[in-house]
Amino acid sequence: MSQMQNVERQLREMILGLEIGPGEKLTERWIEGRFGASRTPVRAALLRLETEGLVGRDGRGWTVSPINLAELEQIAVYREAVEVAALRLTCTHADGNAIDVIEAMLDSCDENTAREEWHRVGMDFHIELARLSGNEFLFRGVRDAMTRLSRARWLEVRDEAALGRAWAEHRAILAATRLGDADEAARRLSAHIVGSRDRLVTSLANDRRGLRARGFAVVAA
Amino acid sequence: MSQMQNVERQLREMILGLEIGPGEKLTERWIEGRFGASRTPVRAALLRLETEGLVGRDGRGWTVSPINLAELEQIAVYREAVEVAALRLTCTHADGNAIDVIEAMLDSCDENTAREEWHRVGMDFHIELARLSGNEFLFRGVRDAMTRLSRARWLEVRDEAALGRAWAEHRAILAATRLGDADEAARRLSAHIVGSRDRLVTSLANDRRGLRARGFAVVAA
DNA sequence: GATACCAGTTTGGTATCCCAAAATGGTATC
DNA sequence: GATACCATTTTGGGATACCAAACTGGTATC
Structure with missing residues (x-):
């Protein structure tokens, strides 16, 4: 694999994994020294990550994007639009086998699963479901939105009960999709996204002091 | 302005203006020689234009993205999702003054206006309307979709009557938005987008031979 | 005539160098 | 102690050099 892709991938993982803090x-x-690459691939990686919203310009230099509560709310609205559209599309040509694969993803998480894995599967559920729409642009929209939400969701204080509820909602969405009931699936997905957004923003706003103490820049809504 | 932004802007204009043909x-x-810049800014420009979908990789090299009918249909579906969501949002806080500005854009086109200008205003109408939503991500979604549709719409064979109909639809959408009638505005916008998509794809499919004769790569739906 | 092969050229990927602008840090001044 | 000022260093933007892989055109072989 080329250096360019390498630097991009590793830097993205460090940012998403909060090894480099927001802000x-x-x-x-x-970066050059950290990954043993020269500036050309480093700059290519930064340009890419900038379009993903993971890094941004700070005057002349680069900054890991801070957690921005106002932006998170906007992303949730965008995500609802594209993800619901994708799901409605999927309902028009529901494929039982494909849905089985996604349901298996959910099943793969149990009480012994690491929190990190729950987190990843929770994202992939939405991404893979969007992929089933067959529409590349709706898919990318959902994937990009989940990427931008990823760090914030990781920082969210979530209890076991909340995760269980989320999983139940995921299953209900899948069930409606399997039946091709677009309205029901859309309704449940919308509720899931809105609820998810509210819990996320509330949690981060409440924990803002703690996050700042960890050196993470958090911009208010 | 920096070379990087210069190269990016000029190259984008050449591609959108079909001075460099699709494919x-x-x-x-x-590019380096054409714009008198070195490879560093050229590379940055290409990376940016790649994320806009205007250029793409062809093995190791770069290619101006061909006109892809299947992709155009998918973009229209994506666009409908984000633009309708944006418009519904705008209807919840309709601002008469802002809508006046957009209506003035429409008024600025008359029988003496160059076709190129009609084309530009037709795009900007949708982009500026989406901006009123106040949601940065819905706005970008619409703007990016319009960018991707731009060349194809320019190649579309459109008669005066079709343009007149489009303008009437634009005005009807604005009127409903001004009243805050989200359902009516959304219904009219959806119809406008779907009709626009159908005419576009039909026109390009019919004229495919002519487009190929001009050296433009056109990929079938 | 078709094909396999080879030398020369082109091209993107990478590393490195240079520069002007911005940040930094120390110092003199009040 | 605060502040204005200046020398030094750092940093991103740009230019260029180098390389390996891909491409090209021609040639020899069958």
């Missing part, structure tokens, strides 16, 4: 300054030379 | 090969060295 931290980045210098091209530091 | 044409690009070499970094040619």
Whole structure:
């Protein structure tokens, strides 16, 4: 694999994994040294990650995008539009086998599963469901929105009960989709997204002090 | 302005203006010479234009994205989702003054207006309307979709009557939005987008031979 | 005539160098 | 102690050099 893709992938993982905190300054030379690549692939990676919203410009330099509560709310609205559209599309040509695969993803999580894995599967559920629509642009929209939400969701304080409820909602959405009941599926997905957004923003707003203490920049709604 | 932004802007204009045809090969060295910049800004520009879907990789090299009828149909579906969501949002806080500005854009076109200008205003109408939603992500979604549709719409064979009908639809959408009638506005916008898509794809499919004769790569639906 | 093969050229990927602007840090001044 | 000022360093933007892989055109072989 080329250096360019390597730097991009590794830097993205460090940002999403919060190994580099939201709001931290980045210098091209530091990245260069950190990954043993020269500046050309480093700059290519930064340009890509900028379009993903993971890094941004801070004057002349680069910054890991802070957690922005107002932005999170906007993303949730965008996500609802594209994900519901994708799901409605999927309902028009529901494929039982494909839905089985996604349901198996949910089943793969139990009480012994690491929290990190629940997190990842929770994202992939929505991404893979959107992929079933067959529409590349709706799919990308959902995937990009989930990427932008990823760090915030990881920071969210979630209890076991909340995760269980989310999983139940996922299953209900799948069930309606399997039946091709677009209205029911859309209704449940909308509720899921809105609820998810509210819990997320509330949790982060409440924990803002703690997040700042960890050195994470959090911008208010 | 920096070279990077310069190269990006000029190259984008050449591609959107069809000065470089869909499907044409690009070499970094040619661009370098054409705009008097070195490869560093050229590379940055290509990476950016790649995310806009205007250029793509062809093996190791670069290609101006061909007109892809299947893709155009998918983009229209995506666009409908985000643009309708944006419009519904706008209807919840309709601002008469802002709508006046957009209506003035429509008024600025008359029988003496160049076709190129009609084309530009037709795009900007949708983009500016989406901006009123106040949601950055819905706005970007609409803007990016319009960018991707731009070349195809320019190639579309459209008569005066079709343009007149489009303008009437635009005005009806604005009127419903001004009244805050979200359902009516959404219904009219959906119809406008679907009709627009059908005419576009039909026109291009019919004229495929002519387009190929001009050296434009057109991929079938 | 078709094909396999080879030398020369082109091209994108990468590394490195240079520069102007911005950030930094220390110092003199009040 | 606060502040204005200046020398130094750092940093991103750009230019260029180098390389390996891909492409090209021609040639020899069958």
